Amino acid sequence: MMNVALAYTGGTLDRAANRRSDELWLSAGLRDPSGVLVPVWRERILVANGDRPRLATLAGQQAHRVRELADEIVFLGMEEGDRPWFACDLSFHDEDRLTPLLDGCAFRDLNRVVTHLGAGEGAVVAYARSLLHWHRRHRFCGACGTRTALEARGHLRICADPGCLSENFPRTDPVVIMLVTRVDPDSGAPVCLLARQRQWIPGLVSALAGFVEPGETLEDAVRREVLEEAGLRVDVVRYEASQPWPFPASLMLGFRAEAGDSPLTFDRDELEDAQWFRREDVARIRTLGLRLPFRGTIARALIDGWLAEGDTDGG
Numbered sequence: 001m002m003n004v005a006l007a008y009t010g011g012t013l014d015r016a017a018n019r020r021s022d023e024l025w026l027s028a029g030l031r032d033p034s035g036v037l038v039p040v041w042r043e044r045i046l047v048a049n050g051d052r053p054r055l056a057t058l059a060g061q062q063a064h065r066v067r068e069l070a071d072e073i074v075f076l077g078m079e080e081g082d083r084p085w086f087a088c089d090l091s092f093h094d095e096d097r098l099t100p101l102l103d104g105c106a107f108r109d110l111n112r113v114v115t116h117l118g119a120g121e122g123a124v125v126a127y128a129r130s131l132l133h134w135h136r137r138h139r140f141c142g143a144c145g146t147r148t149a150l151e152a153r154g155h156l157r158i159c160a161d162p163g164c165l166s167e168n169f170p171r172t173d174p175v176v177i178m179l180v181t182r183v184d185p186d187s188g189a190p191v192c193l194l195a196r197q198r199q200w201i202p203g204l205v206s207a208l209a210g211f212v213e214p215g216e217t218l219e220d221a222v223r224r225e226v227l228e229e230a231g232l233r234v235d236v237v238r239y240e241a242s243q244p245w246p247f248p249a250s251l252m253l254g255f256r257a258e259a260g261d262s263p264l265t266f267d268r269d270e271l272e273d274a275q276w277f278r279r280e281d282v283a284r285i286r287t288l289g290l291r292l293p294f295r296g297t298i299a300r301a302l303i304d305g306w307l308a309e310g311d312t313d314g315g
């Protein structure tokens with residue numbers, strides 16, 4: 001589909017997974033004055049204010065002082081072979097304590113600044129935020145309830161009970177997001193399904209989405225969600241692209257799904273509204289009092305990809 005830049009993608013760090021257990025090497029990396037630290041505070045990221053907000057990272061003495069406040073440091077990877085990147089969670093501290101260390105930068109909601117972040121910055125932030133979120137939620141062993149300890153510089157937690165020693169690896173939650181299309185049985189025009197949830201900002205309409213359940217293929221999940229939410233049976237399901245979605249730790253898997261002629265009967269518990277739109281209506285959606293997801297989301301890329309097909313096939 002989609003020859004577009006998706007937010008939270010384009011990361012260039014080498015994750016250097018084979019070095020995560022090399023404590024000697026990692027300790028040297030932590031002392032490296034060129035090393036970079038990405039702090040996260042209560043799901044917020046550090047932003048430098050300027051003409052446009054940009055990701056603020058810490059280095060040198062400043063990184064050292066902030067690192068001292070963190071219980072745990074996670075290793076993100078290497079930049080251009082020799083510059084180590086780390087991240088830490090400062091959520092256990094009050095903002096007042098942190099502010100003097102941050103040199104005029106401030107913690108901001110990621111979704112408010114993501115459109116301003118440079119290429120690759122969003123990818124680093126998504127990585128750090130999702131990984132640190134996982135740590136915050138896995139401080140105790142799911143098998144026996146004992147505390148867990150961070151290992152492999154943040155890419156593993158092990159239960160501290162010597163009789164258990166359960167290993168937990170960071171998890172990503174897969175979400176399918178699908179643009180359902182069909183040929184309108186009355187007019188013969190291609191149409192796509194856009195829906196809105198009650199809690200969304202006013203006027204926003206988007207593709208359907210839902211979590212993949214245990215024991216499901218991605219294609220099963222697409223078919224189930226479309227049937228549950230819109231009462232539609234879809235036949236052809238085609239994978240398009242994926243996008244890390246750090247709210248808190250998902251992976252969006254984007255699909256196109258082709259529906260048959262069955263009537264649209266959406267679930268009012270899940271959706272406030274769902275309608276079929278022709279291409280010309282999607283192209284002038286603002287005039288209908290509606291809006292699409294922001295550029296950079298996979299939802300928007302799916303919609304734009306479908307619109308662009310109209311330019312080439314005359315539909």
Ligand SMILES: [Zn+2]
Binds near residue numbers: 141142146164
């Ligand atoms: Zn345990």
